[in-house]
């Protein structure tokens with residue numbers, strides 16, 4: 001499960017590849033597509049290994065990319081669980097009555 005991902009503003013990119021060079025797990029590459037300025041914006045080539053560290057964003061001179069962490073799936077799963085009765089409550093067929 002990926003820990004993070006990126007957001008790329010393609011039209012701001014000038015294809016300098018600083019983000020590609022400085023990404024610690026090397027999960028970026030310049031895409032084959034062109035933006036309106038004639039440059040190749042970056043894309044994730046191994047999304048599962050992006051950590052969301054935002055070093056790509058720190059090195060981008062044009063604020064064209066930033067990385068961010070994804071919500072932890074365990075936190076999402078836990079918050080979607082129904083609440084359990086606490087130890088000082090008694091469950092009956094009609095509902096839950098505090099002890």
Ligand code: SF4
Nearest residue numbers: 023051053054056067
């Ligand atoms: S957020 Fe970090 S790991 Fe993800 S692409 Fe940017 S530099 Fe690489």
Ligand code: SF4
Nearest residue numbers: 013014016017019060
């Ligand atoms: S560092 Fe910024 S301008 Fe350079 S290729 Fe990456 S996104 Fe584009």
